[in-house]
Amino acid sequence: MSEAVTGHSIFSIEITDPSDVVSARSKAREIAAGLGLGSADQTRLATAISEITRNVIQYAGPGGGVCRLFDESDNEWIRIRIEVEDWGIGITDVVAALRDGYSTGGGLGAGLPGARRLMDQFDIQSHPGCTKVEMSMIRRRHHG
Numbered sequence: 385m386s387e388a389v390t391g392h393s394i395f396s397i398e399i400t401d402p403s404d405v406v407s408a409r410s411k412a413r414e415i416a417a418g419l420g421l422g423s424a425d426q427t428r429l430a431t432a433i434s435e436i437t438r439n440v441i442q443y444a445g446p447g448g449g450v451c452r453l454f455d456e457s458d459n460e461w462i463r464i465r466i467e468v469e470d471w472g473i474g475i476t477d478v479v480a481a482l483r484d485g486y487s488t489g490g491g492l493g494a495g496l497p498g499a500r501r502l503m504d505q506f507d508i509q510s511h512p513g514c515t516k517v518e519m520s521m522i523r524r525r526h527h528g
């Protein structure tokens with residue numbers, strides 16, 4: 385089972401309706417708090433998740449997507465990995481899409497670059513029919 389290697393999957397939320405963005409955001413925040421992240425980091429994580437899942441609503445079409453959260457923490461590190469996958473048209477130009485101000489939807493073009501800055505690892509794989517954003521927040525635990 386791949387999850388034994390990559391970390392325990394804590395939740396998987398389908399993203400097809402704007403209310404799912406809110407659910408993913410608040411569930412992630414709650415889990416981050418439970419895993420020991422401080423409130424500023426909880427907000428960073430929640431904000432990144434809302435931007436990426438909001439893009440699914442805006443650009444992926446009616447098929448929507450899914451947001452998964454994995455706890456990959458160990459004794460020394462708190463590590464939360466997020467995967468957001470959709471089956472829409474794909475991002476035509478990933479390099480451009482990561483630039484501040486680039487939007488094909490009349491938005492601010494702040495979602496992807498903003499989320500990347502908030503997280504510690506950030507990767508996009510996209511082609512027509514599948515877009516996958518993977519991002520992680522990693523913090524050293526405070527012992528004693």
Ligand SMILES: Nc1ncnc2c1ncn2[C@@H]1O[C@H](COP(=O)(O)OP(=O)(O)OP(=O)(O)O)[C@@H](O)[C@H]1O
Nearest residue numbers: 439443474475481487488489491492493494495496
């Ligand atoms: N899941 C996706 N599927 C297809 N295209 C996407 C997806 N996510 C992002 N994009 C493309 O990347 C561009 C940049 O996304 P980004 O979130 O940075 O800005 P935006 O959504 O246009 O505006 P903002 O997020 O500031 O409201 C989008 O305009 C769109 O062209």
Ligand SMILES: [Mg+2]
Nearest residue numbers: 435439495496
């Ligand atoms: Mg956006």
